[in-house]
Amino acid sequence: MRILTVDLGDRAYPIYIGTDLIGDAELYRRHIGGRQVMVVSNETVAPLYLDRVLHALGGGYRVETVILPDGEQYKTLEVLNRIYDALLGARFDRRCTLVALGGGVIGDMTGFAAASYQRGVNFIQVPTTLLSQVDSSVGGKTGVNHPLGKNMIGAFHQPLAVLADTGSLDTLPDRELSAGLAEVIKYGLINDAEFFAWLEANMDALVARDRDALAYAIERSCTDKARVVAADEKEAGQRALLNLGHTFGHAIETGMGYGAWLHGEGVGAGMCMAADLSHRMGWIGVDDLARTNALVARAGLPTTPPAELGGDRFLDLMAVDKKVLDGQLRLVLMKGMCQAVVTADFDADKLRETVGG
């Protein structure tokens, strides 16, 4: 088992990476303070792993569960309310702990429920997808979607601990493995050229679920992300780099209807669009663009937006992005390969060429 620490002062927490962590009673005991535990999972993950969690929590805790429907389209205020219903129905108090067992949607919703229930209770992340292990379980961003924009309602709320069990990737559908690889590639593109080269050399092993390759990719991604988050917890500056590909990707997700494209698929195409615009601005070479597109494609991800969205609608959807400040759209682009920047200094006509139409 590897242990990373996200260094956030009195909110610092460990990320455990290894096999058989989901059922490790000692890890839960180390972090849970009170006696009340609410496990939040979904209809896909619960049949696979809930029993192991409940077994690990056996004895000493009062454990309740709430099982939500599976999918980004259920990451809403309405479904969030089911967690509050369960907590209040069980009369859980401020010392209760929530356990998020599932992918990014479960983690984000459980985290926001923990941030807002009685104005804040503790929670533990048990991410079961590659995407949530490398990304959404690290950094404390929690929230739900709104019909007009992704993750528009939420809070910063750090977990007590993250248990990233690499064994859970065995049951992950191919499409979701690819979606997770999008976020892995992202860390290379932001500012880790060495990791990007490693991914070019090892993408076939990752897609074939080589355990060592996956464990290394998870650890390196979490390390890269933890460093950025520790430097800028509330996204005043540098942290926005983690949104490389996301402004484009969110527009695709929102425009196509939540759940049609996976988040990672949107990010995959979005990173290629960011590289495309960076190339049009003359900031990266045509070979850099080609390397980006090739690696994203080898991960099993789309490299272009859905044609049916159209340029006007795409720009419209991008305008609600959280990085917009006083009406000015800012994007994460590359000035040099694997050197991402947040900038409003791009040509609007070239952006239009990138989004199509």
Place this chain on the structure above:
Amino acid sequence: MRILTVDLGDRAYPIYIGTDLIGDAELYRRHIGGRQVMVVSNETVAPLYLDRVLHALGGGYRVETVILPDGEQYKTLEVLNRIYDALLGARFDRRCTLVALGGGVIGDMTGFAAASYQRGVNFIQVPTTLLSQVDSSVGGKTGVNHPLGKNMIGAFHQPLAVLADTGSLDTLPDRELSAGLAEVIKYGLINDAEFFAWLEANMDALVARDRDALAYAIERSCTDKARVVAADEKEAGQRALLNLGHTFGHAIETGMGYGAWLHGEGVGAGMCMAADLSHRMGWIGVDDLARTNALVARAGLPTTPPAELGGDRFLDLMAVDKKVLDGQLRLVLMKGMCQAVVTADFDADKLRETVGG
């Protein structure tokens, strides 16, 4: 104009108390950072004061408004969503500022919308009721109700400033003036015997809306509260004293259906119940109980719970209180007149006598 400061380090903020503050353009300009302003009000307050706010914000800002229905029964996730709708519909970004124009319900909901929109934006409180001026606009508690419990969903989120315009009390219905006086009396009972005696001497003037008396009561209440909040922002300990009367009162509000009893009416009866139980425990004298009941009654408030609720249901409703820890109910009671404590050390049989049945 008097100015108090709530001392919370880098989240410190001023409370302005005086007349004609609602339309004071300079005060808004001093605190609003970006160019986007969303004024949130309700159907009762907006016709009275919205124009003055809009006039003060004229020029330089892009101002939008959202008008909610008036009443505690609308302090829900569903109605909160209308604020998000308005913000996203207007494409407001992270630098926007929300202005809460109204009573405690508007303040709590606007504050929670500000806490959670894009994971946190700024807001300014413009409380227009006595209750919100002395209580809910100070301290950063925000949130909405759930059918199973009051204020169960929320966040701690401090405003940039509070503009308490005493002129707005001229239009306040008698019943709401009384509700506000409940919170004023509360500060005396918690730990300010001198203020309690002042209230006994001046209650008739307050009920008659004497301006000087009201201004003094607001300033003293805010000072008392700001001191407690500064010492314990997240309610780890001492801050819970501010809930004197509230566990009983919330049970009444929830049990009767939100909106049937005003919050302050519940607190009024709740303080008398807390005094009753304190007396039954032998912690205050019969004369102290009589003084409490008399002052609450003179403020125009109920001193006993509604008979139809019944003892069993009452205890049931109290069990979801946020001060419950690991299943143990804690109450704010008095050990000595005007000396409140948080304690689980009361006799369950005596509590049953207090709640009736």
